Amino acid sequence: MMTMKRLINLKRAEARRIYLTYAVVIIAYVVCQIMSSTKFFSSSMRGMLVPICAYMVMAVSLNLVVGILGELSLGHAGFMSVGAFAGVTSAILMQGTITNAPVRLALAMIIAAIFAAIAGFLIGIPVLRLKGDYLAIVTLAFGEIIKSILNNFYLGVDSQGLHFSMLSDTTRLLKGGRLIIRGPMGISGIQKIATFPAGFVLLMIALMIVFNLVNSRSGRAFMAIRDDRIAAESIGLDITKYKMMAFVMSAAIAGAAGALFAMNYSTIVANKFDFNTSILILVFVVLGGQGNMLGGIIAAAVLTILPEKLRQFSEYRMLLYAVVLIVMMLATNNAEIRAFLSGLNPFRRKEEAE
């Protein structure tokens, strides 16, 4: 009876946390919209709204892998770039047929998510047979490979259809054709159709998908694998299947975020999505608390706005991120430091005493 009651309470706390997350996101959106329409925001601030949304979605996406599944992906920027290139390319191809910009954006994001999910699946086949440090380093390797390939990829369109080539531009487009992806020059002349409301909708969808996944049978399997892989395997959970599910879902969300991000700029290059971007997203997740979606979202917003506001300290920004990573890990994983911190915090001590 006791355990039963505790289970229900736990569930309530979980439900409260989910509704709190939705509520905070919606309130923040409404406040931002009002401030934006009353000209309270500077134009640089308004320009940051879409990237912030994209980073928030990336934080949710990586949190699914790092926080819930308990594996480290160091190549998440790779999925973002696959989504960005697929999304922008499809948006350019649809320019003539679908004139309604929001519809085109939505379709582009869906196509981006599909392409990123395929990339996630293909990468997942070899990667997910590994674990721990090896898995992390291989995701890093794949991130770099994706970057290298996109940097050498040329795609053009003409009346004959799509043409692509590697290494150098040998697409031989007919007259009137357009070279869309130009190797290291990336894509330019992008119509900036990404909007703040679209970013908000994408974030809400990502949150709904992740929360529903986490609180389902699969989500419980993810966490069982995270907490004790051998125990999970011994009760018959198919580790590879669940890992793949989380990985592909995370890649799809990252792809959609990449498309949103890319369509906020007029030019996009593959080098934008390098290892540093993967680490930046990891910093969001670690600072917000692994497995805590709201924390990651807030961290993404704060760490995107703060450097803009504190321009004079911008040189120290990356140094600060490094310190955040180290200190967070030491504070949460070292027994002595944790005891010291909880001694400092009067609220936590009371909580533990109960």
Next chain:
Amino acid sequence: MIFLNYFISGISLGSIYAIIALGYTMVYGIAKMLNFAHGDVIMVGGYVCFYAVSRYGLNPFLGVAVAMLLCTILGIIVERLAYKPLRQAPSLAVLITAIGMSYFLQNTALLLWSSNPKVFPSIIGRGAFKLFDGALSVSHVTVLTIATCLVIMVVLSLFIGKTRLGKAMRACSEDKGAAQLMGINVNATISMTFAIGSGLAAIAGALLCSAYPTLMPTTGALPGIKAFTAAVFGGIGSVPGAFLGGLMLGVIEIFAKAYISSQLSDAVVFAVLIVVLLVKPAGLLGRMTQEKV
């Protein structure tokens, strides 16, 4: 002859990878952690050597010695501050800390020494041996690199195989608990491993910058990751494996650059890593350890 030229530069690059890979492989063998910051210790070694030689006018070999000393101290400090408190922590936490440490070193270097690339003076000049009437030219740096790598390999193998400290290292990598019961100071042994690895990284830094003379705060990052690939390729935890893996990876990279595409050579190197991990996860000379439940 061109083929031979490529082959020799591959061996030379591979020798540098091998020296770096030693640091990874020893630390991974003992502490079971991927020291992401190892590549950045190389960069620090390069900068120390650069300033010692170009600003204080030290003899280049003395400069390398100073760099070794400082990198050894740096390695011990990093281990004490960031990794030692996490001995019992899950591997994910240790890995994230190591990435943080790598970033910390890179950005501290950026603030101290700015992002402008420095032109590194080669430690033994830019001369070359001409063979076969000049058809084959082997630079002095290449010869020095390969020779240094061989010496380090032999000395390190003897150290690990024949001395008491080396025996303690092997015991710790086998079973930390049992080693402690036998009276081995496990923490000191792990610190010593970091110290040796970091000292070697300083040598690698000087050699790397002599061969590829631009020095930036990010100089160490990519060679670091590639050297880790080499360590995995050869079998992590194995000293001859690091040697073999390093050489093979160097040759593969130079050939990929020469015969496939210079832009895709990094992708080829990483593809090698992925294939090795899938086909032979223990590496060429590594031992497969069975997981105990």
